[in-house]
Amino acid sequence: MASVWISGAGMTPFGRRTQSLPDLMADAARAALTASGIEVPDAIVVATMNPEEFLGEGNFASRIATHLGFAYVPAIRVETATSSGAAAIFAGFTAVASGTARAVLVVGGERMTHLPTPRVSEIIGRSIDPYERSYGATMPALAGLITRALMARSGLSAREISQVAVKNHANAVRNPYAHFRAPVALAAVMASRLVADPLRLFHCCPISDGAAALVLTASRAAVRIAGIGQGTDALAVRHRQELTSFRATQAAAKAAFAMAGFGADRVEVAEVHDAFTPFELIALEDTGLFPPGAAGRATLDGETALDGRLPVNPSGGLKARGHPLGATGIAQVVELVWQLTGQAADRQVSAHVGLAQSIGGLATNNFVTLVEAA
Amino acid sequence: MPPPVIDQIQGSRCPQCGTAVVPPARFCPWHPVAMAPVSLTGLGEIVTFTTLHSPPEGFRSPLHIALVELQGGARLVCHGEATRGIRIGSRVAIEAVDRVYYFAHLGALDRARLFWRRAGRRGERLEAIARSWAKRLWKGRGRDTGE
Numbered sequence: 001m002a003s004v005w006i007s008g009a010g011m012t013p014f015g016r017r018t019q020s021l022p023d024l025m026a027d028a029a030r031a032a033l034t035a036s037g038i039e040v041p042d043a044i045v046v047a048t049m050n051p052e053e054f055l056g057e058g059n060f061a062s063r064i065a066t067h068l069g070f071a072y073v074p075a076i077r078v079e080t081a082t083s084s085g086a087a088a089i090f091a092g093f094t095a096v097a098s099g100t101a102r103a104v105l106v107v108g109g110e111r112m113t114h115l116p117t118p119r120v121s122e123i124i125g126r127s128i129d130p131y132e133r134s135y136g137a138t139m140p141a142l143a144g145l146i147t148r149a150l151m152a153r154s155g156l157s158a159r160e161i162s163q164v165a166v167k168n169h170a171n172a173v174r175n176p177y178a179h180f181r182a183p184v185a186l187a188a189v190m191a192s193r194l195v196a197d198p199l200r201l202f203h204c205c206p207i208s209d210g211a212a213a214l215v216l217t218a219s220r221a222a223v224r225i226a227g228i229g230q231g232t233d234a235l236a237v238r239h240r241q242e243l244t245s246f247r248a249t250q251a252a253a254k255a256a257f258a259m260a261g262f263g264a265d266r267v268e269v270a271e272v273h274d275a276f277t278p279f280e281l282i283a284l285e286d287t288g289l290f291p292p293g294a295a296g297r298a299t300l301d302g303e304t305a306l307d308g309r310l311p312v313n314p315s316g317g318l319k320a321r322g323h324p325l326g327a328t329g330i331a332q333v334v335e336l337v338w339q340l341t342g343q344a345a346d347r348q349v350s351a352h353v354g355l356a357q358s359i360g361g362l363a364t365n366n367f368v369t370l371v372e373a374a
Numbered sequence: 375m376p377p378p379v380i381d382q383i384q385g386s387r388c389p390q391c392g393t394a395v396v397p398p399a400r401f402c403p404w405h406p407v408a409m410a411p412v413s414l415t416g417l418g419e420i421v422t423f424t425t426l427h428s429p430p431e432g433f434r435s436p437l438h439i440a441l442v443e444l445q446g447g448a449r450l451v452c453h454g455e456a457t458r459g460i461r462i463g464s465r466v467a468i469e470a471v472d473r474v475y476y477f478a479h480l481g482a483l484d485r486a487r488l489f490w491r492r493a494g495r496r497g498e499r500l501e502a503i504a505r506s507w508a509k510r511l512w513k514g515r516g517r518d519t520g521e
């Protein structure tokens with residue numbers, strides 16, 4: 001299998017944006033292409049979760065290719081719910097690794113803030129098992145069920161879950177691309193209103209607009225995709241063997257590390273899917289970055305802070321950088337590329353190997369990507 | 375035959391691995407094997423629960439949702455009147471009202487009734503009384519709208 005390099009990375013600021021999704025994607029794509037020095041890619045992979053319902057637009061691969069002035073470049077769209085961006089990287093990776101393409105533009109984004117919150121929740125909720133949805137189960141509801149089981153099983157406290165939000169907001173203060181650029185205090189997180197008991201408002205990520213892009217090439221660049229893996233689980237949460245860890249992350253991590261030929265001990269920075277703050281702690285244990293039951297304490301002790309032993313979500317994560325669905329999995333890797341190449345400005349950490357973990361749906365279709373500085 | 379005192383829940387079971395699911399599914403989630411219909415007793419344990427404070431349109435707020443594991447092994451999502459006194463591991467009875475499942479806490483008295491139910495007909499009668507009371511409570515108190 002040929003090596004796959006990341007020769008360009010770019011994104012738009014996340015948050016409430018007035019531009020159209022094609023324009024946001026164009027800004028991210030232009031930034032990544034400029035950084036890569038590639039004028040025209042061989043192929044385009046577009047990631048967006050649900051432009052049909054958010055925007056009333058379909059055939060989105062052609063929509064974006066044409067908008068970018070690449071009407072003659074073959075384009076496909078990839079969708080795995082909230083991990084669509086990571087799935088697009090996976091598709092681009094396989095194209096380059098197989099020799100099908102030498103330069104692939106991977107671009108993802110979502111535009112949601114123009115719709116009322118209940119409507120956005122309803123559209124995101126389409127990724128939940130229909131029977132569970134018929135009982136009013138939303139993403140926060142399912143996350144609430146998992147969080148209660150997790151707290152009962154591991155003894156995780158509300159303090160540990162809340163500290164994740166405090167840390168990620170503190171990181172986002174230093175990130176000009178982040179949705180939220182204000183710090184939050186632990187007491188404020190713990191006193192925020194209950195959304196899905198025991199989850200509170202400040203444990204949940206916001207609704208954001210934005211786009212992110214990468215250029216993957218067969219020609220050598222500063223960062224290499226060392227490993228990438230996909231893992232899956234039953235759509236229905238009630239069918240899961242385990243509620244308090246995600247089989248889909250564990251399988252994805254196992255595949256990614258097997259491809260990379262190294263272990264979790266080599267990882268020096270991580271971007272994980274903290275759509276709900278307890279999910280960051282689950283991710284750190286599922287990927288093997290922390291032993292089972294250790295992530296909460298480590299977070300309280302500052303081990304995952306920007307100046308800690310293993311900085312986690314230096315971008316601010318989904319919690320504070322924001323979560324424009326189709327953009328998210330790509331934005332995680334954009335951040336890692338910037339961190340590995342010394343372009344992370346005020347939030348720069350020292351790292352040669354980074355891990356990104358992305359969750360699709362309620363952990364039904366997850367990806368882990370390992371990147372390494374050349 | 376006395377009337378059944380505990381609701382029977384319709385599900386399906388995998389002939390290969392024994393996995394039971396509710397509602398019935400065509401294939402086992404873990405094997406491409408056709409599942410067989412199975413009837414499960416509506417008694418189980420709370421696996422986890424939450425209270426949703428901003429439920430989707432068509433549901434009352436706050437909305438109590440629990441994940442319950444039935445004695446037959448299948449898990450189901452159901453609604454409840456309240457979560458006060460409910461803990462992970464609490465024993466509950468599942469009632470189907472208008473094809474929607476609800477959990478009700480099995481207090482000490484109810485557990486005694488179940489014991490008597492197993493022991494003889496007197497308990498069955500008591501349980502039937504409790505059950506019809508629960509049904510009356512639920513009627514008209516379910517969701518604001520239908521599906």
Ligand SMILES: [Zn+2]
Nearest residue numbers: 388391402405
């Ligand atoms: Zn089976």
